[in-house]
Amino acid sequence: MVVEETMAKELTPLSSASTDEEIDRRVQQTAQSTTHPAGTAAMGSVVDADLKVIGVEGLRVCDASIFPEPVAANPMVAHYAITEQTAELID
Numbered sequence: 001m002v003v004e005e006t007m008a009k010e011l012t013p014l015s016s017a018s019t020d021e022e023i024d025r026r027v028q029q030t031a032q033s034t035t036h037p038a039g040t041a042a043m044g045s046v047v048d049a050d051l052k053v054i055g056v057e058g059l060r061v062c063d064a065s066i067f068p069e070p071v072a073a074n075p076m077v078a079h080y081a082i083t084e085q086t087a088e089l090i091d
């Protein structure tokens, strides 16, 4: 069992006794998208199911930004699928 983590000095170590608030604060302090940013133009809110930007004429988005949910794997394969699907939509 992990009793307590070892952290940089400026952060308070989390443990099994940490509260939800302490865990939320840690996420706010340290979470980052690193190399897989996605979902900033999510399908259902920014683009529709045909990848057209809602409220804008003649504009589609075809990149990882349209992911409606984070993928639980590396994103590239899902991105290839979106690209193929978009080519068929435009065809």
Ligand SMILES: Cc1cc2nc3c(=O)[nH]c(=O)nc-3n(C[C@H](O)[C@H](O)[C@H](O)COP(=O)(O)OP(=O)(O)OC[C@H]3O[C@@H](n4cnc5c(N)ncnc54)[C@H](O)[C@@H]3O)c2cc1C
Binding pocket: 035, 036, 037, 062, 063, 064, 065, 074, 075, 076, 077, 079
């Ligand atoms: C270091 C690193 C390693 C990764 N490793 C993996 C991996 O092993 N497996 C995996 O599945 N995924 C990996 N990824 C993630 C994957 O590369 C991205 O999720 C994917 O490339 C996203 O595709 P995208 O088309 O949304 O964006 P991008 O591939 O970033 O494409 C955006 C394109 O838009 C162009 N662009 C930007 N601004 C403008 C502008 N104003 N006008 C015209 N063009 C513009 C850019 O030049 C770029 O060509 C990695 C990413 C990084 C950074």
